[in-house]
Amino acid sequence: MTLIAAAEVGFWLLLVAGLAARYPLRMPRLGGALLLCVPLIDVLLLAAAAVDLRRGEEPSAAHGLAALYLGFTVAYGHYVIGWADRHAAHRWAGGPRPEKPPRFGTARASHEWRIWRMTLVAVVIALAVLQAMIWAIDDAGRTEPLRGWQFTALRVLGIHGLIALSYMVWPRRETRPRDAAGHRR
Template sequence: MIVTLIVAAEIAFWLLLALGLATRYLLRLRRVSTVLLVGLPVTDLVLFLLTFLDLRGGATASWTHALAASYLGFSVGYGPSVVRWADARFLHRFAGGPKPLPAPKYGRGRSRYEWAVCRRTLVSVAITLTLITVLRLFTDAPGSAVFDQWYWKLGIAAVVNTAIAVSYTLWPKQPPADAIVEDGRIVGRRIPERADR
């Protein structure tokens, strides 16, 4: 049952995102669009509540229950950035907006970008682990020891993301020598000076 709910939540997430952006830019119904986009974390909250009820009803805990909890963690940690990413591309493709900028690759711009990703990961991990702990403590479900591996996996994800952000801060990637860089992105190339003949 939980696998079916996870698949339904995944489909609902992308469907609500597409409908929300289409409503905003094609139909120009901003309030309706906002309601649809607010539905993104609500969908994952409903999935978590159904997961909780499933375990309270006597289901044996499995990795799918922890995955359902991670959906809500992802929605809170990464949801706003996913919406911004999709919004910029939808605006460009269907409403004549500017071309979205790529992620910064060099210097402080890349360091700031990696720390932003790290913050999102840490928020997502903290929420997911809290929700898994709630499932473990308040459902008394058999087999809840399966949740232990999620503490390790998510802990490793948090450490790796932090290490990546630290590495880009201490050893920033340098652009090519002839590159003109703004906020970590190459915006042009320097023309080499010609030697006088």
């Protein structure tokens, strides 16, 4: 679990360092290089988990969480970095104010389904990594914790799907009236 916490901290430190180098320090190449290093943290985390299992360590929550973390970073990494980059550009480089996600109607439902598709990619990656770990261990008695993480990933996907579906079935409607120009009063 310590390694996962270190990877999480490393993710955010590299993200902040990359954005700080890019905008306040005005070193865009260094900032870009640091941002490109963010996925390497996950590769190191997965490698550490694989080495751990290879040495005969019992599969644990840390191994399952490492697989989920890798899936999340691959699927959501670009989105999170882009979001942070737009906010940093606005704050430190005079860039335009980042758009907020839509709040109402079918636009919000479409946004939720786009986010759900990222969750789907994250879950597929996590399931594949967990299955590779299970095959590598090749001992049904020892792999039960990893199978549990597979079911956890599928539950997350299902819950997120229900949330996205709720925006489609019961879309939120704007309650404040608008004037003739379309501005809220």
